[in-house]
Structure formats: C-alpha cells, structure tokens
Amino acid sequence: MDNGLIEKVLSELGSKINLQSLDKDQISKIIQTAAQQILAKEAAQVIENKNVVEEKREVLTMSAPSAITEFVGTAIGDTIGLVIANVDYYLHEKMGLDKKYRSIGIISSRTGAGPHIMAADEAVKATNTEVVTIEMARDTKGGAGHGSLIILAAEDVSDARRAVEVALKELDRTFGDVYGCDAGHLELQYTARASLALEKAFGAPLGKAFGIIVGAPAGIGVVMADTAMKTANVEMVTYASPGAGTAHSNEVIITITGDSGAVRQSVIAAREVGLSLLKAMGQETQSSTQPYI
Amino acid sequence: MDNGLIEKVLSELGSKINLQSLDKDQISKIIQTAAQQILAKEAAQVIENKNVVEEKREVLTMSAPSAITEFVGTAIGDTIGLVIANVDYYLHEKMGLDKKYRSIGIISSRTGAGPHIMAADEAVKATNTEVVTIEMARDTKGGAGHGSLIILAAEDVSDARRAVEVALKELDRTFGDVYGCDAGHLELQYTARASLALEKAFGAPLGKAFGIIVGAPAGIGVVMADTAMKTANVEMVTYASPGAGTAHSNEVIITITGDSGAVRQSVIAAREVGLSLLKAMGQETQSSTQPYI
Amino acid sequence: MDNGLIEKVLSELGSKINLQSLDKDQISKIIQTAAQQILAKEAAQVIENKNVVEEKREVLTMSAPSAITEFVGTAIGDTIGLVIANVDYYLHEKMGLDKKYRSIGIISSRTGAGPHIMAADEAVKATNTEVVTIEMARDTKGGAGHGSLIILAAEDVSDARRAVEVALKELDRTFGDVYGCDAGHLELQYTARASLALEKAFGAPLGKAFGIIVGAPAGIGVVMADTAMKTANVEMVTYASPGAGTAHSNEVIITITGDSGAVRQSVIAAREVGLSLLKAMGQETQSSTQPYI
Incomplete structure (x- = not known):
C-alpha cells in the first residue's frame, strides 16, 4: 500500500x-x-x-509470426524457434553446413541444453531433418548452467519448420525434470530410444535407452553420478565437468546407456540424491513443469 | 508505506x-x-x-581520480578507463607486451565488447597508440554476452591517457545501437573506415567500411546474419557462435565489410529483424543511449 | 503494510x-x-x-546429513562439502583418479575459487589427503568471477571427510579479503607457507609465502598486479586474464611468491588500490566476512 x-x-x-x-x-x-x-x-x-x-x-x-517469416515460436527457458528457408551462400559456408541442405531450423535458448537436445532428438525422429550442430553457451541468465543453439537442416523448409515446432512442443515435457533454486539446479533426461541428436551431442548409441544427469554446483553432480552408477547396471558414455566438456559451466554432466529399466532407475536415484543435497543447502526446489521420468 | x-x-x-x-x-x-x-x-x-x-x-x-594516478574515468557498461605510466618489468613480460612500450591504457568493462572495440578503434585513429590485446570475458552481469579488456600501448603516458579518454567518450555513441531486454540483446556497430582495433580483433581490412552484428540468444544472431548477407553486396569477415570464436557467450557475432552504403544497409536490416524477433519473444527493447546507425 | x-x-x-x-x-x-x-x-x-x-x-x-551419507556441510559462497566413501569404478576412471584412492572429498561452490583453494591448502596440511583436481567454473551467480570444484582423495573416508570439514571451516577466514559490489570484486589471499593445493592450482613453490591477487573487472586486476609488483621484492608466479588462464571470467588473477613480509605487503598494497578503483566506479565494497591479511 x-x-x-x-x-x-x-x-x-x-x-x-x-x-x-x-x-x-x-x-x-x-x-x-x-x-x-x-x-x-x-x-x-x-x-x-x-x-x-x-x-x-x-x-x-x-x-x-506474420511479420517475420523466420519466426516459428517460443517456449520455456527463453527459447526461440526459427527457420531460414534458403540460407545465404556465404553464411552457409561459414557455418560449415552440408551443401545439400538449403533450409535450416534453429532452436536457441538462454536456459537449458539437455531439455533442448532431448526435444531435438524427438524432432529428428518425427521429421525428415538432420542435426547439424549442437552448441552449448555458458548461460542460464546468471545461473550455473548452459543455454543452447541447435541447428537442424532439411532439404525443404516445411520439414525444418515442422522439426522446430515438434521440438518447441516437446520442451514442456523435457523441462519436467529440471529443478532450479538459487543455489543450483538439477537436470534429468531419459529416453527409451536415443536418436540422432543425442548421438551428435554425446555419442549416444542409436536406438538404446539413454539418460542425462546434470547437477549444479558441480560437486552435487559428482555425487549424483556416483549414485547413478551404483544404482543399476548402466554404462557411462560421457563425463563433463567445469574444466572439460562443458562451456565452463558449474556442472557435472554424465550420460548413461544400458537396459531401459536400468537407465531409468539410475536417473531416478540420481534425481533423489540431488534433490536431497540441494535441500541440505537449505533450498527448496521445484520441477519447471511436471516431472516425467 | x-x-x-x-x-x-x-x-x-x-x-x-x-x-x-x-x-x-x-x-x-x-x-x-x-x-x-x-x-x-x-x-x-x-x-x-x-x-x-x-x-x-x-x-x-x-x-x-586525484587519489589514484592510474584512474582515468568511467563510462556506460560498468566501464573503467585506466592508465599505467611505467608498467612493471615482470608484468610487462607476463602480459607479452612489446619492449618499446612503457605506458599502457586500459579499457575494461563488465558489459559490452563491440562498443568498446569500436571506441578503441576511434581512440587509435586519434592518438599515437597501438592496440596490444583485446580480450573478451564471458560477462554482461548475468546477460548473454561479453565484457572486454582492451590494452592500448604508447611510448608516452600522456598518449595512453588521451587514448583512454577518447575511447570512454566514444562509448556513449557506440552503445547507441545496443539493445537489451531480459530475453537477450542486439549489438550493432558500423564505421565507414576501420582502423587498427578492428583489424586486431576481427581482421578488418584497414580503411574500409566495417560492421559488427550481434544477436542473443544465438539463434537470433543466425537470422540477423542471414538477413544482413541477403540485404546488400557485403562480404562476411568473421562468424562466431557459442562453440567457437566467443567466450562461450550465447551470441552469434558476424562482421562484414564492403562498400560503405552496403555495409550500413546490411547492419540496419539486421537490426530490424533482430528487434522484431526479440519482440516476438514478448519483450520490448530500447537503445542503451541513442541509435547512431 | x-x-x-x-x-x-x-x-x-x-x-x-x-x-x-x-x-x-x-x-x-x-x-x-x-x-x-x-x-x-x-x-x-x-x-x-x-x-x-x-x-x-x-x-x-x-x-x-543423516539422510545422505555423502553430505558433510555447507559454507559461504554457496559452498557444499561432500564425500564419497568408495567411488564407483567407472566414475573413478572417467574422472582420472589414481587407483590407490577409494575415497574422495568434494568442495564445490558457486562463488569463489581463491578462498576455496586456500582453504583446501589448509585442509591438505592438516589431513592425510591429496589434491587431485581443481577446476574453476565461470560462475559467481551473475558476477564477474569463478566458482570452483575441488576434489581431494584419501585412502580412508574419514580422512576425506576430515579434510572437507577443515576446508569448510577455513572458508569463513579465507573469504575475509573478498570484497564484492555490483561493478566488480576483489579477492586477496595470503599464506606464509604454501602447500599442495596451491602447488596444484598455481605451481606455488612449497613451503614459501604465497599470495593471490584478483581484480574484476579485469582492468582493475591489471593495476592491482602492477601495484603489487612495484610494492615489494616479490616474484610473479602466474598471470591469468579473460583470454587465458581463467574460465573466461572478467578478472585478472596474479599469484606471487617471495619473502613472507614482502608478499603480505604486496597483497595489501594491491587491495588498497583495488578498493580505491571500485570506489572510483562509484561503489562501496565490503569484506564478505572479516579481513585477515
């Protein structure tokens, strides 16, 4: 008053x-x-x-959308979806794109890399497109993690646009196991069948179950990684930390593969220990949307 | 109350x-x-x-200023201008400076790299100094971009101080086409005649018109780059993205050269599409000072 | 109301x-x-x-702590202390740890690298542990600097836990000469006798006096470095700037060694000029806890 x-x-x-x-x-x-x-x-x-x-x-x-033909839509995480029907010749070259692709779809975010890669993975499954680059920026608007820039390519602009639309729609789901608070964040992803975006980003074996486990500050990620590995018979595909494999973000990121049940179980166990550790830092965390794993 | x-x-x-x-x-x-x-x-x-x-x-x-002889002044973007009359021998060596320069001028900011490089370019034109290093920090105080550290060298401290003064004064102008909002930012720079700071930072051809186009989140920068290249007959000098050429900032940065009118036209077209895309993210943006391009 | x-x-x-x-x-x-x-x-x-x-x-x-056996405690700088009694075999390998260490202690923070390395140095002096990795994240929650991830290893979990406890306790002291404000920050560290954490992180000569001088934005760090070198007969061990040696943070970080009195005098002189420069940017700064140097 x-x-x-x-x-x-x-x-x-x-x-x-x-x-x-x-x-x-x-x-x-x-x-x-x-x-x-x-x-x-x-x-x-x-x-x-x-x-x-x-x-x-x-x-x-x-x-x-009507004003700018390149605009597809927006989504959670300050995400913007864009499309270029016919990429300029010189830009095409500087970006290192394959000659056969005239059109690109763009998924660009301030907050989140895992959810976007997972969403792109679904988009690639559902459309006639290819993942050409996945880059992670040190962002999250003052948080401890990443933003992302994902470029999908297609011979036809309608395919590129469709892929971006699918990805934007998926984000609502893939943000379900992203938990943030002032002290840090957790990010969990799980799919029963990895596709080309996950292969591009992490070398995921195609068609197998795949999980991404992220903890910030990085020490929490180490304990989550240890818990995940001890919980079920899974294989670690990648391990990234502030000094290597991240854009100097304050995270430990591991990816795992194995039997579908085992991967899921490991991801859930990592989530539980991560939530407890953030709580131990005196912080309550919440799902960004609705947990899906 | x-x-x-x-x-x-x-x-x-x-x-x-x-x-x-x-x-x-x-x-x-x-x-x-x-x-x-x-x-x-x-x-x-x-x-x-x-x-x-x-x-x-x-x-x-x-x-x-009277208390600390090194202090020259401050400017927009949490910028501080400093000067060291006679750089310590060991620091000189560790910084990799040329032996012939005793004095250095320092332009250091939390927010902005393009405006500072452009301002330094004018400073070098106007004074008897040389650009020795241009470094970009992943900063902008929680934003998506860069801060900067620019070191100018001179045989005489009065030259170094004069250069820093010129640069600080220029910043008010070069921030004119910097547009920020919560979701991202745009940064446009244009000069009719590139000088040594732009050559050092981006390999700009000396004496030719030169433009810098920055969009954040990075996807917006991709569309701005595409628009700029299609608008007029310009040549792309550099392309930088979160994964290469930036300090993992969430930006795409391109630089262009060509005829003065063409470069200016391209920069303006990029600005317009960038502003529309930030608007499409639901955000109003404003010039940091007064648009100059 | x-x-x-x-x-x-x-x-x-x-x-x-x-x-x-x-x-x-x-x-x-x-x-x-x-x-x-x-x-x-x-x-x-x-x-x-x-x-x-x-x-x-x-x-x-x-x-x-009772719920999660890995939890040791928390401290200033959004720091969490953790311990893993028996690191998973595959995680062990991916992290590149020496086979002989089963247990690790983890010190992970959002804000601060110097204070944590200095605290870890004391922890290693006081316990039967070894520093295995020191990584710096580009963090500080929107500030200009670093967070950190420090891993200590021990053959026995009680040693690892003790080391983390000592480090967490030390942080209250080592944050004493950390000064923050909106425009930037200073970070000063001094020890009369460097140990293994400082050797690992900066190549500090063992057993000699050692100082860390950090200024942000980076230009302030340059002047602090120059002042420190001119103040007393000290030797510069490392020089790091946004472009090299940092995680693209907006800092200049130098480390110095020499006689105990000289190092201390240099650190104090650097602190004074740094505080004056932040004041010249119109900002009041405060010690995060209590100055100790």
Missing part, C-alpha cells in the same frame, strides 16, 4: 465526515465503507492493468 | 484530536492535514537522503 | 467506536490502541513465522 492510497483513504474519510452528522455508528460505517471502496477500486485497477498487459502481449505474440 | 508510518499517522491523529473540540469539520481537516504533513515530511526526508547520497557519490567520484 | 492490514485497522477502529461513547480523549486512545494492537499482532506473527522457518531449516539441515 503506497502513500498515495493512504492519502486517498484519509481525504475520502474527511470529505465524507463533512457531509454527515457525527453519529458514532455512522462514523464507523463510513470509515469501513470508504476503505473498502478505495481498496476495491485499487484491486479492480490492478486486475484491469494485468488484463491490458496480457492482451497486449497476446496481440504481440500473435502478430509477430 | 511501512508499519512505522501508519503508527505515526494514527498517533499523530490521536494527539491532535485531544487538543481540539470535536467539531466535525475540524476532525475531517485534522485527519487530512495530519496525513499530508506526515507524508510531506517523509517525502522531504526521502529527497534529502537522495541528495546526500548523490552529493557523497559526486564527492567520491570527484576525489577518486 | 499490505491492503489487508489497513482494512483490519479501519474495521477494528469502526467496531470499537461503535462500542464507546464519543468522548474525544477516548477516540484518540482507541485509534492509537487499535493500531498498536494490530501492529503488535502482525509483528508477533512475523517473528513467529520466522522462527518456524528457521526451525524448519534447522531440522532440514540437521536431518540432511
């Missing part, structure tokens, strides 16, 4: 009292009524402002 | 009412007056405090 | 006035008393809530 409101309450009270006889019951009612009216007006204003903002945003989001 | 103030309003009201007869008009006036007086006092106090803080800061900023 | 409270004050006033005759002294008392009662109730509630939160946190912190 700001100074303006209290001023209004008091002056409103004053003006009303002027117009009334000084009966005590009436005074008490006036005081209550004036306050309630002002508060109600304020509340209505706040709600109205909110609606205006939301309407404006909706208009903005709705109108944007 | 904190609890202390409401307490004051109520007790003030109480004490005044004690001293007055209970005439209804008077009560209403008292209520209004008391509230206004207290609020006015509060406001005056706030303004006074602000002035004191500003005065103190001014004193601090004014007195600082 | 939220709208709910003002509503309560006014309605409380109203109900009381109903029950009283309209004597002016009484009105004033009622107004005061009602406000005081409500505010007192609010305050009591706030204090109670705080206690509940603290009790819960205490319970959490107390119960956490």
